[in-house]
Amino acid sequence: MRRLRRVAITTAVLLAAAGLNVIQSSAAQAALPTAAVALGDSFVSGEGAGDYQPVVDANGASQGFPGWSAPNDNAYFCHRSANASLFKANLPGIQDRFNLACSGGQPHDVANASSARANGRTVKSQLDQLRAVAQTHDIDVVLIGLGSNNSQFTFGDVATLCANRFIADAWTGWWEFWAYLGGDVPQEPCTVSDLGSPAEVATATDETTAALRQILDTLAQVDADGVHQVVLQTYTNPLPLDVATQYRDEDGRTDTRDKFRDLGAERYAAGCPIHRASLAPGHVFSTNLGELVKNAYNTLAAERPAANLRVLDVQRAFDGARLCENPGSPSGTLATPVRVMEGPTGNHVTSLSGWDKIRIQRAANACVTYFQTCQESWHPNAAGHTVLGQCLSGALTAATRTVVTCARNANGTLSIS
Template sequence: MSGLRRTAAAMALAVAAATLSTAVTGAAPAAAALPTAAVALGDSFISGEGAGAYQPVVDSAGVAQGFPGWTAPNSNAFFCHRSANASLHRATLPGIQDRFNLACSGGQPHDIAAASSARASGRQVAAQLDQLRAVARTHDIDVVLIGLGSNNSSFTFGGVAEKCANRFIADAWTGWWEFWAYLNGPVEQKPCSDADLATAAQLSAATAETTAAVRQILTTLREVDADGQHRVVLQDYTNPLPLELEGSYHSEDSRDDTRDKFRALGAERYAAGCPIHRASLAPGHRFSQGLGTIVRSSRDTLAAEFPGADLVYLNVQRAFDGARLCENSNSPTGTLATPIRLMDNPPNGTFVTSLSGKDKIAIQRIANTCVTYFQTCQESWHPNAAGHQVLGQCLSGAATTAARSVSCVRASNGTISVS
């Protein structure tokens, strides 16, 4: 009997071993790792506005929209202007397999959680959070680039640029009594002040909006990212204009912009890409610094709320030093920003590179085109393809740094450093 018991015990062990072996070999294979992705969210400085090579954009109905023609509604998804030359696509991002540009030119904090078409002047694209969730279903998101703050419910970058450029052109071409009679009423003819661009109260409101939108992004990432590990880079803005114009743009035919009726000077600065009063430049740079404060404040607030989050503030305000519009005498050649460029007679798509010899009625007609078809002038005063290449280098540094706050600076020899 003892032998039988030993035999039975051996058989039981053999059966158990066989069962275990079957269980192990029959177990489902481990899930394959998702491909890694970098994602861009935000507005025009992130989407690639000004860089050309714009790609089709899927609208809120799921239809990919290619270039619809200059006279199509500006709400068309294509005018998000997602460029193949955007900084996301130009950055060196080790370990990243795929890149998704979800930003949209003109984007506001509102557009993060809601379809932008739900607000006035918004484009027909889904909420950026919905687009982010779609990426997370197929990819492990490791890098997120965010650019928010320049457009909000208080002010927009485009509105600020239009205001200051129009004031200069009005001052150059019209008398005090003419007031752009054929446009939308009077246009002031004095330089922009700080209060004309953004008041302290408006900057504070914009900070609250931006922080709330980034909070929504971080919350969503925590819910959908495959491994919970991702670096979030919050980039601010660089001014396309210098603190002072190169000397050759100060006056023309013995007239400068402190005197009424200086059309030759107006035409010269327009051709160079910088139709702006010299006195507007310093307020413009303080406005850019204010945008940087919005982004920095949002980062600091959310770092305290999300102590485990990998958040980096990327300051790019000096990334275009020495290569801004009208900073050198050959502008816009060799610059990193797009000049102010209006279009005449759409749908032909004829960009006006010179206002020389045009009277105020012609100027009026050209300005009206931008008002009616904003897409014809929305590239103005944005980073060009070379500028987005530089911003890509800035992102490369921010994506790999151990610091929580870095500045991207262009040296006089063109070298870009991030520290």
């Protein structure tokens, strides 16, 4: 098939040199196998879903798991999962699928090597990777998830901020806070402004829109037949608006009290170490991310009315199955719990019961030094990516060409509208 395409291109070049108009034949286009491609960040790369595949780095070397103590910029830590939603979706007519997304991916990484920015990974720009796929395949479906990471904020930083404040509040007494720590360790719940101000969201929207425009321009240049469906996916919150009753207090203490270690350990074990008062601001933040994607879509749809472009709104795709929404969490949920390691050991800590603040700080420091030890936290798990794959299938077959909503019903089924 590749040889057929090269012959067609060579013939086209010769005819063009002879001064003849050239239109590549539909037969030559049909010789290319069809492909679906995923671009963007962790919510489409498959972060949290396990079974991570080797990733080719910027130098062309395939990087398998490099060990827990390896630098986090290693291409493998893009965490491209065989369980990612792209591979779980029903895509009739698609012969091959390519996951080009990278955990932590930003709009910057679309047209530039990720390693050119701080904390980027050693992979080529996503556009270069897309062009490579187009050399051998006719790209028919493109799933894009961009917006949660940018020059203004990142999902990882937001999650770390709120979790760390809760843990500090749970284990550090007021007298220790002032006497030993100088009063400089934030312990209050997160607010909306802590997570993303209107100005920051506006700048992030501009960055995301510009990156999406670059993707659409590149597709117009490289897609064999110029026909492709582009789906812009929003985000879903791994946490509920409030936790189940059993996670609200422990040993007579709530998270509005000083030093609530038993409750802190209970919520960590359940996967939701966060103040109840931080949950509503978190949902405002995830809603803002959804609006960011929709606003980018509105801009691009106005510019390109003929483009086959739509939004897949998945903000309600995990309704009723979020962390700590029901007793028994994290079992039965669609998201990964917050988990740390005591150093790059490969052994995730599932319980903080009986731990003192020094030991907890040591584990938290391991996450800073070796981010891969905790980077799966608060992402869709394998079951969650299966749900997102079903949402993608529904979005591609929905009659609407604008915003498709995928919501989880109380019985676990999905509604696509």
